[in-house]
Amino acid sequence: MDIFDVKDIDPMLISERVDPYDDEESIFELKFDGIRCIAYIDNQTTDLRNKRNMMLLPRFPELELLHEGCRHKCILDGELIVLVNGKPDFYEVQRRTILTDPFKMQLAYKKHPANFVTYDILYYKDKQVTNLPLIERKKLLDEVISESDILSKSRYVETDGIAIYNFAEANSLEGVVGKKKSSLYWLGKRSKDWKKIKVLxxxxxxxxxxxxxxxxxxxxxxxxxxxxxxxxxxxxxxxxxxxxxxxxxxxxxxxxxxxxxxxxxxxxxxxxxxxxxxxxxxxxxxxxxxxxxxxxxxxxxxxxxxxxxxx
CATH class of the missing domain: 2.40.50.140 (Nucleic acid-binding proteins)
Incomplete structure (x- = not known):
């Protein structure tokens, strides 16, 4: 079964929330306040779906050309966000998901266009890569993605989870996710290799x-x-x-x-x-x-x- 053709992926989830920590065996990324999405990309098309497998391009048509920023056929895991005053705004994303009037949708994305921030790759060229360690998948992501106004890669730091948490807190961001460099990607499972550090x-x-x-x-x-x-x-x-x-x-x-x-x-x-x-x-x-x-x-x-x- 080819997961690209089936297009019914349940993303890997985080099993626990913890206090800020440092770990030499982990990387740390900012947690974006948006909608978790899976993007199915080939040379000519983009198919973007949420965790319930609902197609999102009808609500976010500005993202229909994500494939133009990808060098190879792939499946990407990431977050659909909308920036307002330079910060992810969950309420604006939520509002966009219920819009159905084409004119209102056009006004919305012209004022605050959406962006897909990808932090993982599950499929590269013609094969599934979920059995590779996270740090190897990150290298593939660098090879595949060419960033643009609608597509970007999640930046990360190694070891210094407390420092990036302090940055998130100081800038009123949602939080941080710590991930083991060696972590594999288990479809539809919760993993203790990924930990959520929320700003509360x-x-x-x-x-x-x-x-x-x-x-x-x-x-x-x-x-x-x-x-x-x-x-x-x-x-x-x-x-x-x-x-x-x-x-x-x-x-x-x-x-x-x-x-x-x-x-x-x-x-x-x-x-x-x-x-x-x-x-x-x-x-x-x-x-x-x-x-x-x-x-x-x-x-x-x-x-x-x-x-x-x-x-």
């Missing part, structure tokens, strides 16, 4: 209640005090939430602590508890992919206040 922040909020979602997940209602000493709902979090953890810290059912509140008819209110939330900073939302981390018994709810840069 922690912040304390007041948990004032919870709700059950349609998918049976529990969502905590988060709040802070404003400068008038009023309690204001600021965010919600579902990932990592466990009512049993709250009960272990003395959770008690209470009345709604906010007057004239609408939209929370199904909520169960509790006495305010301080909890720490881990999240990805976002220039647009400020709070992305939040995860409940812990309850803080050592901090008073009155200490959780909205700062000027939170508004």
């Amino acid at each position: 922040k922690e912040e304390d909020f007041i948990c004032i209640g919870y709700m059950f979602n349609k998918n049976s997940m529990t969502t905590l209602i988060l709040a802070k005090y404003d400068d008038k000493d009023d309690l204001i709902i600021t965010n919600h979090v579902s990932l990592g939430v466990s009512i049993s953890k709250l009960k272990q810290h003395g959770m008690k059912i209470s009345d709604c602590p906010i007057d004239s509140l609408t939209g929370y008819a199904e909520a169960t209110w509790i006495e305010p508890m301080v909890c720490t939330i881990e999240y990805m900073p976002s220039e647009k939302e400020g709070f992305r992919q939040p995860v409940f981390k812990e309850v803080r018994d050592d901090k008073s709810p009155r200490e959780c206040r909205i700062k000027e840069d939170d508004t």
Whole structure:
């Protein structure tokens, strides 16, 4: 079976998230905030698909000539990104994926054209190369790719994972991926040879209640005090939430602590508890992919206040 002809590849995935680290046996690359894609390239055509094998060129027609930047027939693994003010903007990519009107699509890609950043090669000329070590695949990638406005190669550093993480953090980028130089590419598998190092922040909020979602997940209602000493709902979090953890810290059912509140008819209110939330900073939302981390018994709810840069 030729994987180029079948065109149904599940990319290799990362098995764990870790803290920044250095490793002489690894390379480190910036983690781009976009859509993971597989590109099937021959001399005359480009076929670009996401992890669910959906064809993306109808939504990103500016990438239909990726093959002009490739010297040989190949399959590339990489990230489809859209730069806004010089940084990958996930929300712009997401918005583009749901556009169907040709005129609006044209306006979108003329204003913020997409780019495919490739960091791996799975097929070279007429054969699969997933059984080669990563560092050898990187050499093939250098041989194949001729960079352009729509096609680029992911740069990497050896050994110094902490330094590149500090760069990502300082520039508000998503994070870093560390990869063993010797790692093979296992289609559709999660590998401990690749590790994700995400730029995350922690912040304390007041948990004032919870709700059950349609998918049976529990969502905590988060709040802070404003400068008038009023309690204001600021965010919600579902990932990592466990009512049993709250009960272990003395959770008690209470009345709604906010007057004239609408939209929370199904909520169960509790006495305010301080909890720490881990999240990805976002220039647009400020709070992305939040995860409940812990309850803080050592901090008073009155200490959780909205700062000027939170508004």
